[in-house]
Structures are given as structure tokens and as C-alpha cells.
Amino acid sequence: MTHAExxxxxxxxxxxxxxxxxxxxERLDATSEPAAVKDEVLxxxxxxxxxxxxxxxxxxxxxxxxELAAGTRLDRYTVIREIGRGGMGRVYLAIDERLxxxxxxxxxxxxxxxxxxxxxxxxxxxxxxxxxxxxxxxxYALEEFGGRPYIVTEFIDGRTLRNxxxxxxxxxxxxxxxxxxxxxxAVAAAHARGITHRDLKPDNVMRTAEGxxxxxxxxxxxxxxxxxxxxxxxxxxxGVLVGTPGYMAPxxxxxxxxxxxxxxxxxxxxxxxxxxxxxxxxAATPLATAARVLGDERPxxxxxxxxxxxxxxxxxxxxxxxxxxxxxASAGAIAAAxxxxxxxxxxxxxxxxxxxRVHQLALIAIYATGTAxxxxxxxWEASAAARWAFLLVGMLAAVxxxxxxxxxxxxxxxxxxxxxERGRSRTAALMFDxxxxxxxxxxxxxxxxxxxxxxxxxIGLAAGLATAAILIEPATSSATIGVP
Amino acid sequence: xxxxxxxxxxxxLAPLVYAELRRLAGGYMRRERPGxxxxxxxxxxxxxxxxxxxxxxxxxxxxxxGIAARAMRQILVERARARGADKxxxxxxxxxxxxxxxxxxxxxxxxxxxxxxxxRLEAFDPEQARIIELRFFAGLTVEEAAEALGISPATLKRxxxxxxxxLYRELTAGSS
Numbered sequence: 305m306t307h308a309e310x311x312x313x314x315x316x317x318x319x320x321x322x323x324x325x326x327x328x329x330e331r332l333d334a335t336s337e338p339a340a341v342k343d344e345v346l347x348x349x350x351x352x353x354x355x356x357x358x359x360x361x362x363x364x365x366x367x368x369x370x371e372l373a374a375g376t377r378l379d380r381y382t383v384i385r386e387i388g389r390g391g392m393g394r395v396y397l398a399i400d401e402r403l404x405x406x407x408x409x410x411x412x413x414x415x416x417x418x419x420x421x422x423x424x425x426x427x428x429x430x431x432x433x434x435x436x437x438x439x440x441x442x443x444y445a446l447e448e449f450g451g452r453p454y455i456v457t458e459f460i461d462g463r464t465l466r467n468x469x470x471x472x473x474x475x476x477x478x479x480x481x482x483x484x485x486x487x488x489x490a491v492a493a494a495h496a497r498g499i500t501h502r503d504l505k506p507d508n509v510m511r512t513a514e515g516x517x518x519x520x521x522x523x524x525x526x527x528x529x530x531x532x533x534x535x536x537x538x539x540x541x542x543g544v545l546v547g548t549p550g551y552m553a554p555x556x557x558x559x560x561x562x563x564x565x566x567x568x569x570x571x572x573x574x575x576x577x578x579x580x581x582x583x584x585x586x587a588a589t590p591l592a593t594a595a596r597v598l599g600d601e602r603p604x605x606x607x608x609x610x611x612x613x614x615x616x617x618x619x620x621x622x623x624x625x626x627x628x629x630x631x632x633a634s635a636g637a638i639a640a641a642x643x644x645x646x647x648x649x650x651x652x653x654x655x656x657x658x659x660x661r662v663h664q665l666a667l668i669a670i671y672a673t674g675t676a677x678x679x680x681x682x683x684w685e686a687s688a689a690a691r692w693a694f695l696l697v698g699m700l701a702a703v704x705x706x707x708x709x710x711x712x713x714x715x716x717x718x719x720x721x722x723x724x725e726r727g728r729s730r731t732a733a734l735m736f737d738x739x740x741x742x743x744x745x746x747x748x749x750x751x752x753x754x755x756x757x758x759x760x761x762x763i764g765l766a767a768g769l770a771t772a773a774i775l776i777e778p779a780t781s782s783a784t785i786g787v788p
Numbered sequence: 789x790x791x792x793x794x795x796x797x798x799x800x801l802a803p804l805v806y807a808e809l810r811r812l813a814g815g816y817m818r819r820e821r822p823g824x825x826x827x828x829x830x831x832x833x834x835x836x837x838x839x840x841x842x843x844x845x846x847x848x849x850x851x852x853x854g855i856a857a858r859a860m861r862q863i864l865v866e867r868a869r870a871r872g873a874d875k876x877x878x879x880x881x882x883x884x885x886x887x888x889x890x891x892x893x894x895x896x897x898x899x900x901x902x903x904x905x906x907x908r909l910e911a912f913d914p915e916q917a918r919i920i921e922l923r924f925f926a927g928l929t930v931e932e933a934a935e936a937l938g939i940s941p942a943t944l945k946r947x948x949x950x951x952x953x954x955l956y957r958e959l960t961a962g963s964s
Contacts, residue, residue: 351957363894
């Protein structure tokens, strides 16, 4: 059939395909096309009528995976059930019958299993197996069954940080601190051996029932990443496709060199998300998120969580810096910074708290004196204004007195919670202190005619309280417990 | 003809799209809930979002989709060949072929044969082959595919019918 005839077939088919079957024959007979063209159109129309839903359902890419049924025996391993899907294929819970322990069996997708990929997989599995840290999911073996590679790892019974964020956004300050500390320590063990993770994210971290964090898939992100790059592309755009959007550092997105500081950035994003319940660079689309990561504007965890210790906020913020040089050099440096700032962040304060305690006790004394003075003024004046001033001073002084007592108690019994408690009560305590000072000043003006000396004393009390609330307390608190 | 591939420079980027789709085919599942079917169209969309970053030369989505659809075809057919689908297809009872093709989803065994038939179609009408790639391999709707090729949805629908009829005849030829 010539090219011109093909074109005629197409034109004719398109003209006839939507007509009712009865009309088709009639219209076809009416044309002056050669018999070959007519026959071809008829044949095609006939097959069109028979084709049903041929090709109507789009090709599914699901065929790219493979499945193992429960009970399948692979040498010494028996499959129990599928527990997830990773970048390389399905992940199964299995029993290592020889050692009688549960293991995680990761099937590697068949089309990934070319010899070059296997070589890299073996190399990375060996590297990951060399990492022995309680915070890193252990690699037990690299096996091959039926020509397909499997990675055997420690089975971790727990929940991912992604689950935790979904269920309980905005974790308590102590939990945020502990989570980042554990993660930094685990990743630091890898960084110390020159191994980077490159795909740290809440989905890749699990917490066991005992509260121990485990980082998954060490070294594997790199195998996948290298596999994903066509030769040549890798050369011109190194690293551009590595990682998960949202947890990729700016240099990762830009295809720049990747090192431990790339993991530091991801740890910062992870800690921020865990603390705030929202992603620090959240945007409508992955593309917009990437644009924010690359932008000059930097989020601060302090903005999302005002109650967190300043030291912890500063550590997370520094992880999120635009330029690698501004971040911590490695996860080990994060761990050290947390340790160093521990007094201000969480555990037992090391700096002397005596002035902070004196300040709290002095405030309680001022509340008592102020209340007594307001009572005295009320007795002398017996006016409505004096009565209201007394009631106001008395009530607020009682509340703030209890708050101060609570802080003193917390400092003694749960020093790690002090910063959090102070942050929580800070604004209300400041407002109440100022309100008491204003009420006392009003009282002083009521008696300034009859009792000038007492009035001067009360004014002094009010001024002292206001100064303490606005200037002195933020300074002593910052210096001793790390929050203003 | 104005297929997306004919634009200058587009083919240079095909390896990048191909690599990314292959990688996503696995990586995508990480975020999928178990039990959901992985659709080619979701992969293409995701690959676009990821590759259309700052400094990437994708002028528009249309440009991208054509390359991605072709890459999907390559990936899925390659995959089927690697699993020995050719042999199983050959062994299929020719009698049952008509029913199985017209009814259910395209079996994986048929992909290599479909690919060969597509090559024959391509030889005299490349646009029809593009339509099959967009609709079947990339899972685009009639409207999306029409947009990608710069033709009206009505025209696309008729040409889709023609390509389908032609391929159906090719694949069932010789069966009773």
C-alpha cells in the first residue's frame, strides 16, 4: 500500500468510525476509492468493533515488582509476611530458621539486578555491614535466591518517625531533644567512617518499643542513586536525582558535591518536622518546596515552637543553613553541640542556679509584701478603687506565687523540664507581674496625700517588680536555664 | 509533524527521563499505601515534578510528556522481555487471544509483541504510535494526550480508534 493510500485509509476511517454500522457500507460504496483502500478501511472498522477495551486500561507499572507468598522458603529463611515496599522492591518479615531469629528480607527488583548494579550493591552492603551501632539497622547478609539478590537485615519492630509525626505532631521538648541526640549519635558513627546516608527522612527512622531509634537503609540510597543515573548524565549532573524532595539539601538539588553536611541538613529538616509537626520548607508542590530550600529565607524552629529551649532551637536552625559551610561539619558535631548546651537544653543544669533561686524567692516576697500593702491601703481608704486594687493584686500575686513555687519545685525534682516549664509560663507570668505593678502604682496614688511615706514605698515596690519582670528575669533565666 | 520529540535538544534529555522513571518506578512505592496499583501516569507526573527543577530545560509539560511516554514504553517492554514474556506469548493459545485481548488488561506477555507491532505502525504513521504511547504506556486521558500532540480531542479519539484497530488486527492475525 502506498503512502497516499495509507493517508486515504486514515481519512476515510476517521470519517466513518463514529457512524452507525448500517450507514458505513452505504457511505463506503458511494466513494470512488480503489478497492484496496475500501477493503482496508472495512477490515480496520471491523477490528475496531471487535477490539472491545483493548489497550483502554493503561499499562500498569506494578509489574515492576515481584511477590513472595507467606510461607515461601528461601534456603534458611521462611517468609512470614510482606511488611513494606522500599526503593529496591518489596520488604518481608522472615525467620532465619538456622539462628531462630526474625529478620528483614529485602528483595531487589529484577531489572535492577544487572551485574554492575550487583557489584555496587555488594560493595555498599559490605560498607553498611561494617557499621556496628545500636542506632543503625544492622545488615546481616547479602543473599541470592533464584538469581535475585536479597539483603538480610535486622528486623525492627517499631514505628517510623513518619507515623509518630502523623499521630502526634509537636512532640514534647524532652522527646525532641532525645530524638535528635540519638539520631545524631547514630549518624555520627557512620560519618566517622566516612559513610553518608543521603536519604535521611522520617520514613527511614524507626523507634522500637524500648524507645531506641534505628536508622534504616544506610548506604543503600547511594546504590539506588547511582543506579538511577544513566551513564553520562551522572557525569554532567552529579547527584541531581539523589534523595527525596523535601529532605534534599540545597547542594543536592543543585547537583553539587555531597558530604556529611548533606546528612546534617536532612537531620535538621527531620528534627524540625518532628518538633513542629510541619515541614520547615512546606509548600504546595515538591517543586515549590525545592525552591524554598534553595531560597535565601531560612526557617527558624523558634518561630514554630516558642517553648523549646533556645539551645536546641539554635542547633536545629544551624543544620538548616543554606550553605554547607554554615552547618555543623558532621552529625558528630551536632551531638557535641547538644551535649555542650545540655545545661540550657535539657538535663541537669551545670551553671549555678543560686541567683535564679534567689530571684524567684525575692519575687514571692514582693508578692506577699505587695498584697499586704494593698490590704493596708484598702483599710485606710475604704473606696471601691482601693478594694479592686487589693483584689487584683491579691489574686495575681497568688497565681504568680504558685507559678514561682512550681518552677522552684521543677528545678529540684525534674531539672530537665525546667526550661520547658519556664518557656510555657513565661508570657503569663510577665503580664501578671506588670498588672500587679500597675495596681500597686494606682494604690500609691490613692494614698499619696495622707500617707506620703507609705505611698513612696509602694511606688518603689511597683517599680522594682516591673524592672524585675522586664529586665532582670529574662537575663537570669537565659544565663542559667537557657530560656529568657 | 509536531510531536514533542521533534523539538531540538529534547532527545538529549531522554536518558535523564528514562533513568528517573526507572528509579521512580521503585521509589514511588515507598510513599504508596500497600494495595494500591502503581500507575504509569503517576510515575510520569512525579518524574515531571522532579525534573522540572530550577535550571532544567523543560520548556513545558507537553515537551516532557512525549519523552516520558516513550521511556515508559521502553521500560515496560524491556522488563517484559527480561522475564521471558516473549516465549509465553508465543505459547498462548491463539484461539483464546481475541477474547483475552479485547476483555481484560493487556497481559505482560503481550508487551513485546505489541512493541513490535508498534514499530511496524511507526514506520508509516509515527503519530499513531505516539498516541498509543501517550494513552497506553503513559496512561494519559484523551484530553491530555490531545494537548500533548497539539490536536483536538475529537481528532485524537478517532486516530486512537484507528491505531487500536490496526494493532488489534496485527496481534490477533492468524487466530481463529
